[in-house]
Amino acid sequence: MSIDGQTFLTAEWRDLLMLNYEVDPACLSRYVPKGTQLDSFQDKTYLSLVGFRFCRTKFRGYLPVPFHSEFEEINLRFYVRRTTKTETRRGVVFIAEIVPSQMIAKTARWVYGENYVRRRMQHHVVEQGSEKSAEYGWRAADGWCTLRARTAGEPSLPKDGSLQQFISEHYWGYSAQKNQTSLEYCVEHDPWKIWTCSESEFAGNPADLYGDELSRILRRPPDSAFVADGSPVSVLSGQSIT
Numbered sequence: 180m181s182i183d184g185q186t187f188l189t190a191e192w193r194d195l196l197m198l199n200y201e202v203d204p205a206c207l208s209r210y211v212p213k214g215t216q217l218d219s220f221q222d223k224t225y226l227s228l229v230g231f232r233f234c235r236t237k238f239r240g241y242l243p244v245p246f247h248s249e250f251e252e253i254n255l256r257f258y259v260r261r262t263t264k265t266e267t268r269r270g271v272v273f274i275a276e277i278v279p280s281q282m283i284a285k286t287a288r289w290v291y292g293e294n295y296v297r298r299r300m301q302h303h304v305v306e307q308g309s310e311k312s313a314e315y316g317w318r319a320a321d322g323w324c325t326l327r328a329r330t331a332g333e334p335s336l337p338k339d340g341s342l343q344q345f346i347s348e349h350y351w352g353y354s355a356q357k358n359q360t361s362l363e364y365c366v367e368h369d370p371w372k373i374w375t376c377s378e379s380e381f382a383g384n385p386a387d388l389y390g391d392e393l394s395r396i397l398r399r400p401p402d403s404a405f406v407a408d409g410s411p412v413s414v415l416s417g418q419s420i421t
Contacts, residue, residue: 193409251300270352374407
């Protein structure tokens with residue numbers, strides 16, 4: 180897809196591990212930005228914990244970020260939509276985004292109003308033949324929190340109308356702002372190939388970041404899990420909506 184707008188950041192997102200949980204819509208209602216509404220797949224509402232690698236990061240598409248071009252991110256997100264005069268835009272809302280750099284966290288909070296936090300982080304991605312294992316973690320108040328999975332088979336583009344397509348193919352981001360408006364921004368990337376997972380789990384206690392209700396959801400087995408190969412991405416500057 181291609182949307183006119185100024186590019187704020189380019190990068191490659193790689194080895195995206197996505198753990199997906201069916202939830203009661205009521206537990207997400209207070210996070211929904213103004214001007215959007217909760218989206219669902221086959222009348223089910225999903226919350227996703229996503230770990231991935233930021234690579235070759237550049238501001239404005241050409242300015243390398245010294246000492247911060249490659250790093251991990253883990254985010255907790257859910258799905259919304261916004262109807263304009265010409266289309267329905269499917270997007271994501273981030274409850275919290277974890278990165279290992281204070282500079283990156285401060286910049287993202289300033290530009291997009293997102294809830295970025297800095298934590299000590301680690302990741303481990305290994306490919307052996309047709310199998311891939313991916314693990315991402317952060318240091319919480321009560322020890323390490325870790326999401327991990329092992330894939331099975333060869334990757335392929337998700338089928339049209341599938342849950343994998345619903346989760347992975349969102350090209351808009353929305354964040355609630357302090358002035359009671361919302362920010363809308365576009366993320367451009369090609370569709371990702373997907374591996375299904377033979378094993379997946381989350382371990383740890385993330386209550387210091389997400390609170391007790393969402394932490395209980397994450398500690399149960401995910402309702403679905405997959406790993407996406409990723410691609411180059413362009414994050415465009417945002418605009419205010421009401």
